Amino acid sequence: MQLPDAEQLLAILADRIHPLLADNTVLVGIHSGGAWLAERLQVMLGGDIPLGSLDISFYRDDFSRIGLHPQTKPSNIPFEIEGRHVILVDDVLYTGRTLRGAMNELFDYGRPDKISLAVLVDRGGRELPVEAQIVGFKIDLEARQNMELLRDEQGRFTLRLVEGK
Amino acid sequence: MNNPQLDSNGQLKHLLSIEGLPRSILTRILDTAESFAGVSEREVKKVPLLRGKTVCNIFFENSTRTRTTFELAAKRLSADVVSLNVGTSSQAKGETILDTVDNLIAMHADMFVVRHSQSGAAHFIARHVDPQIHVINAGDGRHSHPTQGLLDVFTIRRYKPDMHNLRVAIVGDVLHSRVARSEIHALTTLGVPEVRVIAPKTLLPPEVQKLGVQVYHDMRKGLKDVDVIMMLRLQNERMTGALLPSPQEYFKCYGLTQEKLELARPNAIVMHPGPMNRGVEIESIVADGPQSVILPQVTYGIAVRMAVMSILAGNTEPA
Numbered sequence: 038m039q040l041p042d043a044e045q046l047l048a049i050l051a052d053r054i055h056p057l058l059a060d061n062t063v064l065v066g067i068h069s070g071g072a073w074l075a076e077r078l079q080v081m082l083g084g085d086i087p088l089g090s091l092d093i094s095f096y097r098d099d100f101s102r103i104g105l106h107p108q109t110k111p112s113n114i115p116f117e118i119e120g121r122h123v124i125l126v127d128d129v130l131y132t133g134r135t136l137r138g139a140m141n142e143l144f145d146y147g148r149p150d151k152i153s154l155a156v157l158v159d160r161g162g163r164e165l166p167v168e169a170q171i172v173g174f175k176i177d178l179e180a181r182q183n184m185e186l187l188r189d190e191q192g193r194f195t196l197r198l199v200e201g202k
Numbered sequence: 203m204n205n206p207q208l209d210s211n212g213q214l215k216h217l218l219s220i221e222g223l224p225r226s227i228l229t230r231i232l233d234t235a236e237s238f239a240g241v242s243e244r245e246v247k248k249v250p251l252l253r254g255k256t257v258c259n260i261f262f263e264n265s266t267r268t269r270t271t272f273e274l275a276a277k278r279l280s281a282d283v284v285s286l287n288v289g290t291s292s293q294a295k296g297e298t299i300l301d302t303v304d305n306l307i308a309m310h311a312d313m314f315v316v317r318h319s320q321s322g323a324a325h326f327i328a329r330h331v332d333p334q335i336h337v338i339n340a341g342d343g344r345h346s347h348p349t350q351g352l353l354d355v356f357t358i359r360r361y362k363p364d365m366h367n368l369r370v371a372i373v374g375d376v377l378h379s380r381v382a383r384s385e386i387h388a389l390t391t392l393g394v395p396e397v398r399v400i401a402p403k404t405l406l407p408p409e410v411q412k413l414g415v416q417v418y419h420d421m422r423k424g425l426k427d428v429d430v431i432m433m434l435r436l437q438n439e440r441m442t443g444a445l446l447p448s449p450q451e452y453f454k455c456y457g458l459t460q461e462k463l464e465l466a467r468p469n470a471i472v473m474h475p476g477p478m479n480r481g482v483e484i485e486s487i488v489a490d491g492p493q494s495v496i497l498p499q500v501t502y503g504i505a506v507r508m509a510v511m512s513i514l515a516g517n518t519e520p521a
Contacts, residue, residue, distance in 0.1 A: 104516025
């Protein structure tokens with residue numbers, strides 16, 4: 038299967054986010070792929086949008102089944118969430134469970150005015166009513182397949198399809 | 203070797219002592235605590251990890267600070283928390299430790315935080331409980347106080363991130379101190395190259411060198427060029443016989459004064475597990491001074507205990 042170029046998709050995301058920017062807009066990337074993308078988007082969009090990141094390990098709904106993720110990273114929201122338009126950024130949208138965790142965590146920082154979701158790839162397979170407002174690329178994958186975002190040493194992004202059993 | 207703290211997969215099941223834990227587990231606890239430190243600075247200082255779980259603090263020996271920080275840690279993980287001062291309740295009526303524990307298990311407790319004046323009390327309870335229940339030692343006799351040791355190394359790592367290049371001095375009543383023992387194990391496991399203990403001969407356990415520390419009896423020599431000074435509390439309540447001449451005499455030889463502090467590195471940090479005996483182990487001007495990190499230790503204690511509780515709860519084998 039021919040996968041789209043992740044760098045081109047990123048440019049598409051930036052173009053689609055641009056018209057949404059206002060004084061109260063902030064970018065929040067979800068660890069780890071979403072945080073990488075949000076970092077790049079912030080630069081592409083002029084560099085002055087407040088930037089944060091979330092690690093949702095403490096909000097996962099599968100904690101009682103699989104325990105705490107072995108590597109948690111501190112979430113970093115260096116601004117008030119109250120009254121902001123938060124654009125959440127993630128690499129791949131799948132079941133929607135990560136986004137539920139991310140929104141729960143966000144509300145523990147304050148009450149945002151509005152939350153939008155920007156994803157590089159929407160691969161289908163939702164288990165919760167979560168949709169992205171800004172999508173780089175849409176594809177329907179089977180449950181055994183997995184889409185991953187990779188970042189090389191130069192910081193360039195590529196997508197990889199992992200075939201499971 | 204069968205380590206009662208680890209499950210069959212080598213995962214942490216109980217936290218009983220730092221001795222015998224690999225560096226990877228200590229590092230994971232510290233890294234996780236780093237994430238929880240951020241939670242304590244937010245508007246809502248709570249995460250939902252332990253929602254629906256019940257944590258029982260059983261304190262057979264009093265400790266306001268440790269009990270409060272464990273309680274807050276459990277509450278910030280959204281657990282339900284019960285705190286018992288057993289010294290003042292059932293045990294006074296003759297109930298055994300295991301009866302107390304069994305009654306709490308009958309109330310569906312998921313985790314026990316245990317403090318006891320007898321060494322080995324937490325091990326004893328850990329051996330007794332069902333596999334899906336976790337036990338944390340919050341101090342047992344002279345033996346161990348693992349979460350204090352962990353929060354101390356967490357504090358050191360925050361102020362002095364290069365652990366492989368540190369000189370640390372532990373000063374005072376090492377003999378009666380479970381805190382000192384846990385600190386020494388944590389520091390050496392994490393690769394701190396030089397750990398010194400500074401104390402009079404009467405307050406040092408025999409063969410303390412075997413723990414991998416250098417022994418000093420002269421505080422002025424021992425503090426020379428250290429990066430971290432960890433003061434210990436003089437454990438008056440655990441002392442029997444004449445180990446010390448008088449508190450005044452002790453302060454003269456082993457109290458930390460501004461003048462002695464200046465023998466250490468210029469940016470050295472000063473730590474104390476509390477509660478402090480001002481004017482006995484430490485001069486007020488040092489305890490309240492710019493190099494003191496005694497109150498940050500208390501703050502980080504919550505994040506470290508949240509990390510331990512959530513890692514243990516996450517390692518529950520299905521019943």
